[in-house]
Amino acid sequence: MEVYQATIADIEGVSRLFDSYRMFYEKQSDVEGAKSYMKARIENKESVIFVVKNEQEYLGFIQLYPTFSSISMNKSWILNDMFVKEEARNFGVGQLLLDQARDFAMELGDQGISLETAPENTAAQRLYEKNGYEQDTQFLHYVLRLM
Secondary structure (H helix, E strand, C coil): CEEEECCHHHHHHHHHHHHHHHHHCCCCCCHHHHHHHHHHHHHCCCCEEEEEEECCEEEEEEEEEEEEECCCCEEEEEEEEEEECHHHCCCCHHHHHHHHHHHHHHHHCCCCEEECCCCCCHHHHHHHHHCCCCCCCCCCCCCCCCC
16 A cells, blocks of 8 residues: 555546545535546645555545644644545555654644544544544634535
């Protein structure tokens, strides 16, 4: 297995993973929309996407969006999307992705990585906690939904 930063050459494989990720969260399949969305993120350098591949098969991806912390006056990352194909789970793919994200942020000297996940996604929660992620008890999280 190899883990690396996705480029436009990976758009087909990344888009299929992204579409599966959205379906996991009960969205309708939209492969063309997924392709357009991920292509824009890569081309516009709006996010950093890492993939795990085994030979020619894409097994998982993680997408990080940059943000900034005014308090620390430093850049930080939002781990917005992470997905591992069901048949590739429990083989270390998620761990490879989290390690790559952590190493990437550390190399840049950034503040940290934050994420949110569905309350019922206990498998992901266990993996995050195993990797040092902690539930935020210092701040409340609010959302203004416009759509």
